[in-house]
Amino acid sequence: MKPEFIRTICPYCGTGCGLILKVEEGRATATYPDRENPVNRGSLCVKGWFAHEFVHHPERLTAPLLRKGDRFEAISWEEAIDLAAQKLSETAGEYGPDSVGGLSSAKCTNEENYLFQKLIRAAFKTNNVDHCARLCHAATTVGMLQTLGSGAMTNSISDLAGADCIVFVGSNAAETHPVLMGEVYKALDRGAKMFVIDPRETAVARNAHRLLRLNPGTDIPLLAGMMRHISDKGLHNVGFIEKRTENFENLKTFLEAWPVEKAAKETGIDESVIRAVAETYAKAKNAAIVYCMGITQHACGAANVIAICDLAMLCGHVGKHFSGIYPLRGQNNVQGACDMGALPDLYPGYQGVSDPAVREKFQKAWKTDLSDKPGLTVTELINTAGKDIRALYIMAENPCLSDPDVNHVMEALQRLDFLVVQDIFLTETARFAHLVLPGACFAEKTGTYTNTERRFQLLHKAIDPPGAAKGDFEILCLLGKALGLAFDYPSPADVMSEYAHLVPAYAGVSFDRLERVGLQWPCPDENHPGTRFLHGEKFTRGLGRFVIPDYRPPAEKPDSEYPYYLNTGRVFAHYHTGTMSRRSPFLNREIEWAYVEIHPADAAALGIREGERIRVSSRRGSIVTTAKITDRVAKGSIFAPFHFTEARANRLTNPVLDPACKTPEYKVCAVSVEKERYEATAR
Amino acid sequence: MLEQVRQRARELLERKQADGVLALKKGYWDVIQPHVFTAPAEIDKLVLEPKWLLAKMARAVLLERPQPWRLVVVMRGCDERAVVELVKRNQVDRERLLTLGYACDSAQAKACLCNRPYPQKLDAGSAVEGVDPLTDERVKSYLEGDARTRMEKWAEQLRRCIKCYGCRNSCPICVCVPCKLEDEVWVERGVVPAEMTTFHLIRAFHLSDTCVACGACQEACPVGIPLMTLQLSMREALKRDYNYEAGIDADRKSPVLSDFIKEPRPGQDMPDWVDSTEKKP
Numbered sequence: 001m002k003p004e005f006i007r008t009i010c011p012y013c014g015t016g017c018g019l020i021l022k023v024e025e026g027r028a029t030a031t032y033p034d035r036e037n038p039v040n041r042g043s044l045c046v047k048g049w050f051a052h053e054f055v056h057h058p059e060r061l062t063a064p065l066l067r068k069g070d071r072f073e074a075i076s077w078e079e080a081i082d083l084a085a086q087k088l089s090e091t092a093g094e095y096g097p098d099s100v101g102g103l104s105s106a107k108c109t110n111e112e113n114y115l116f117q118k119l120i121r122a123a124f125k126t127n128n129v130d131h132c133a134r135l136c137h138a139a140t141t142v143g144m145l146q147t148l149g150s151g152a153m154t155n156s157i158s159d160l161a162g163a164d165c166i167v168f169v170g171s172n173a174a175e176t177h178p179v180l181m182g183e184v185y186k187a188l189d190r191g192a193k194m195f196v197i198d199p200r201e202t203a204v205a206r207n208a209h210r211l212l213r214l215n216p217g218t219d220i221p222l223l224a225g226m227m228r229h230i231s232d233k234g235l236h237n238v239g240f241i242e243k244r245t246e247n248f249e250n251l252k253t254f255l256e257a258w259p260v261e262k263a264a265k266e267t268g269i270d271e272s273v274i275r276a277v278a279e280t281y282a283k284a285k286n287a288a289i290v291y292c293m294g295i296t297q298h299a300c301g302a303a304n305v306i307a308i309c310d311l312a313m314l315c316g317h318v319g320k321h322f323s324g325i326y327p328l329r330g331q332n333n334v335q336g337a338c339d340m341g342a343l344p345d346l347y348p349g350y351q352g353v354s355d356p357a358v359r360e361k362f363q364k365a366w367k368t369d370l371s372d373k374p375g376l377t378v379t380e381l382i383n384t385a386g387k388d389i390r391a392l393y394i395m396a397e398n399p400c401l402s403d404p405d406v407n408h409v410m411e412a413l414q415r416l417d418f419l420v421v422q423d424i425f426l427t428e429t430a431r432f433a434h435l436v437l438p439g440a441c442f443a444e445k446t447g448t449y450t451n452t453e454r455r456f457q458l459l460h461k462a463i464d465p466p467g468a469a470k471g472d473f474e475i476l477c478l479l480g481k482a483l484g485l486a487f488d489y490p491s492p493a494d495v496m497s498e499y500a501h502l503v504p505a506y507a508g509v510s511f512d513r514l515e516r517v518g519l520q521w522p523c524p525d526e527n528h529p530g531t532r533f534l535h536g537e538k539f540t541r542g543l544g545r546f547v548i549p550d551y552r553p554p555a556e557k558p559d560s561e562y563p564y565y566l567n568t569g570r571v572f573a574h575y576h577t578g579t580m581s582r583r584s585p586f587l588n589r590e591i592e593w594a595y596v597e598i599h600p601a602d603a604a605a606l607g608i609r610e611g612e613r614i615r616v617s618s619r620r621g622s623i624v625t626t627a628k629i630t631d632r633v634a635k636g637s638i639f640a641p642f643h644f645t646e647a648r649a650n651r652l653t654n655p656v657l658d659p660a661c662k663t664p665e666y667k668v669c670a671v672s673v674e675k676e677r678y679e680a681t682a683r
Numbered sequence: 684m685l686e687q688v689r690q691r692a693r694e695l696l697e698r699k700q701a702d703g704v705l706a707l708k709k710g711y712w713d714v715i716q717p718h719v720f721t722a723p724a725e726i727d728k729l730v731l732e733p734k735w736l737l738a739k740m741a742r743a744v745l746l747e748r749p750q751p752w753r754l755v756v757v758m759r760g761c762d763e764r765a766v767v768e769l770v771k772r773n774q775v776d777r778e779r780l781l782t783l784g785y786a787c788d789s790a791q792a793k794a795c796l797c798n799r800p801y802p803q804k805l806d807a808g809s810a811v812e813g814v815d816p817l818t819d820e821r822v823k824s825y826l827e828g829d830a831r832t833r834m835e836k837w838a839e840q841l842r843r844c845i846k847c848y849g850c851r852n853s854c855p856i857c858v859c860v861p862c863k864l865e866d867e868v869w870v871e872r873g874v875v876p877a878e879m880t881t882f883h884l885i886r887a888f889h890l891s892d893t894c895v896a897c898g899a900c901q902e903a904c905p906v907g908i909p910l911m912t913l914q915l916s917m918r919e920a921l922k923r924d925y926n927y928e929a930g931i932d933a934d935r936k937s938p939v940l941s942d943f944i945k946e947p948r949p950g951q952d953m954p955d956w957v958d959s960t961e962k963k964p
Contacts, residue, residue, distance in 0.1 A: 002703055002719045003744050020716060022740075024747050033849070033903060035735055036715050043905035045847045175875060178845035179905045185843055186907065203875050207843055515712035572846060572875050589865065590846075591873040 016451025062467025149541025170294015225263025386415020764930025
């Protein structure tokens, strides 16, 4: 009996830090940073250091659960798999293939995502498969595909250290992707300039040379103003534009409409500041733009991304070392889930479902007929639940906290004929399920995650899942077989070799090669070392294309009834819907209960004191939470972290979608704030 | 040197003088990671590089093993000093923890700014000259010169803190339960960056007489705060006023725990605690 140290990958954010789990008699008892991992090189954030804490939580699901009235009953795996297969195929038979849908998971491995989308597509002949990337970086995929041809981070995390100017737009990486900030600070210590564009004074803003505190949702006016100034001053990279891009004339025409003065008025930022930041960015030898949800979660999210691509191409700051565009992916494997085709319009490797040649390829490989009709997105699947969608299979997603307007989501889920939820805990979503399948967490599986810099990294199984719980790979294989598919994969490595054959960009990846430092795709053959930055010789789509960003102001503005802007986001100690982090005692000690940040002037006007219970309401719902008074939010705005089930910020958010990518506008809606009044209740 | 270490480790396991050897292992695809070797045949996978502190891991391993279980730790000078401090505080059982010490080369000593790049019980390799950290330009820029400028420099660095607790978690001596940094009386919860005077200075002062300058805190810091430099002035003060260095003498109590009458130099009853390394008149 001796302790084992097992190398694996952190299950929290998209940075993809290497962990070493200490395992004692089948229990993960400690987490250490992996010094040999090229991403974190021996450091971790607080979530990583305590990643083992939720693994053995007593609330872990240990047996399949069947709903009996208003409670759950444990059943055997045979029953559970038979029931799931029978109900799903019955539904597809009765209401047609498009009545079944699946939500895959950015928390699960590439192999599991591949199997999930294959299962939905091959077993039910529908493309109704999507995952939470829809709620975060779908705008990136759509926007960057149009401009650059690839929806992934252009460069590597370590490239940030070499940049001379770093612009953060709508990213609070110091709390959300903390470990990669080290590279940013290396650049600052070299003398680089750092700017932050955000309506809030975030943790990352406090270390910046300048914070551009723009009005919510006015990113395009700001970026347009910057571009206008750059082109007026002749600071644009003429050589790059001529040789590498097309459609520049269109952009020029668009910029006619955005003189810097107008941009200043719209954004609330000083003209001189816009000019200065634009000049610094344009003149820098190497400049990087880091962006995140502050860009994508808007009604014009895809256009925001396009504007960022336009700015980078205008200055030639893309397609080389130490520059580029850095969309920071949220989940540990959201990049991978997209790569593996857990998207309603794309097969693995971003190959369109409507392209006959592509479909032919997948039909041949999977030996089945496939639908050529793009499926429904996360938000559409939920909206049509109980109408067009009769049965839903949700793997490790928690839309009851993560989707906008969750009151509506909860109603929708209850309208379903059959809901299967596969997760490690009985999440808020699993509570609505007819059948719950207990899955495995990161420490209990072998497979790969792809981090935000497109790096495939290997997970090693450290311990067994608790009780009768099974690895998600195993569950998918069982269910696939029960649905009549040839899902007899001996191991996840065999799944990888299947998709490596179907996607040219992953042709060179194999479990063996990933062992040491992983591999960054594209990796077209077995000897290819992986790709540190994209668009080097030419853009993925050939020429970079300037596209006009179509500006739409936020759908909902404050008015007399709902006088405040609400912004939502993450905090450093918690992660997304809190399923894992809120069950981690150390993380939960750090931030224990829900709060919203409110400006001192607003608090004073409403007579609200620090820590006091307040009610925040929007047109869609209302929550009771506590007040945290801080001038980090602008006057007239409040900020709510969305991790807390007892006060779900997403009860308030506006489900208006960006028509281009179907991402909801989480970042802006109108709310009212009041003191919560209690009525004495007899006990 | 490597062969010497392997030979010795193998012997200890073969002769059943120890049940396990904690060291780095070069495994499949040359991946290096900490590992507890229990079979002598496995020892040819033992390696010494890169620098990877094991003292804290060793403590955790021993805590979960039953009483007679003995562990050999292959360690550098800094790890050995950490073990000495842990033993002083009854955090590890010296009977159950054997050390197999090897010397660092001068490149490593320079990289770590280490003044003692070798263990006192040297089993392999030969000791090289240490480096005085106080001669390093970057260290000097934090510890010498105008106090206000230095304060700003520190504030700029500490503002980057993401409150990962990595400095505490990786420190071989930081083993208090409960930890002061988790006490709301001192450190506000849920706030990043962690507060300079509470979080960082409490941590630094708590380690003032135990820090062995291994650099684990600094190496674990994701945002590159020069945390070891923060300890150097206190280490220097203890050395100057009490000729005390943490991790060297297992039998000598820290002067901070003693009364001031006996400890200081003759004729001086209080140390000239300083915030910098400069000589005061």
